[in-house]
């Protein structure tokens with residue numbers, strides 16, 4: 001059976017167990033996802049593109065580094081938060097339901113998120129995509145187990161940053177309402193104290209024509225950010241342990257902003273040559 005089909009079945013059966021326990025009706029997962037490309041995800045790593053997962057608190061920078069690596073390695077960067085926001089912006093039947101959940105900083109049900117992810121993978125496969133860098137998924141141990149049941153994850157990059165800085169970064173996040181690009185107005189300048197190193201992160205300012213169109217995400221208020229961090233510690237921290245036990249986690253403490261962190265990340269991933277090659281051929 002194709003991997004995506006298995007993903008959907010696993011999600012449907014895990015949520016129907018929950019539904020039976022609580023007496024609520026569960027959504028039926030979309031059916032009919034049979035395509036050969038999905039089987040590639042079980043091939044040995046040397047015969048396919050990378051299949052990586054990015055973990056880390058909300059606002060740590062998963063999107064920034066995952067999207068840079070996706071360009072470098074020519075694999076899709078799939079952020080489940082983006083899939084949720086696309087659905088929110090649509091007039092689809094899920095939009096109203098999702099809005100309430102996301103704006104409180106809560107997690108969307110495993111079944112809904114897996115259905116959105118499966119649709120995204122299917123679309124990519126039809127376009128000939130292979131490999132992936134997942135960002136924001138898995139966020140619960142149940143999601144990690146479902147993913148493990150259908151595909152092989154090669155590596156899990158766990159980005160780390162102090163929580164007080166994460167809150168500042170989330171509150172500084174802005175998105176251009178026109179071009180959709182992400183920026184950050186926060187200037188982080190934390191001095192060394194209590195044995196912790198200093199951290200400087202310059203703001204990521206938008207070009208002039210985006211400036212007047214900047215918007216703040218509805219879930220980036222102080223209260224919601226703190227709630228998301230609390231939920232991360234409760235629901236997603238165990239996902240780190242899940243992958244630790246498999247020996248797949250690469251811990252990466254962000255030393256600062258992009259200029260300091262990007263070269264260091266490439267170094268620990270052994271990808272410096274790849275970047276040089278790309279620059280040389282650009």
Ligand SMILES: Nc1ncnc2c1ncn2[C@@H]1O[C@H](COP(=O)(O)OP(=O)(O)O)[C@@H](O)[C@H]1O
Pocket residue numbers: 057058059080081082084101102105106107108109110113135136137138139140143219228
């Ligand atoms: N894997 C997931 N499981 C459940 N909910 C998710 C998942 N990924 C995204 N979401 C929902 O989308 C929201 C935004 O996600 P994301 O953009 O990844 O947040 P952040 O940028 O804070 O890491 C989350 O707060 C959650 O409601």
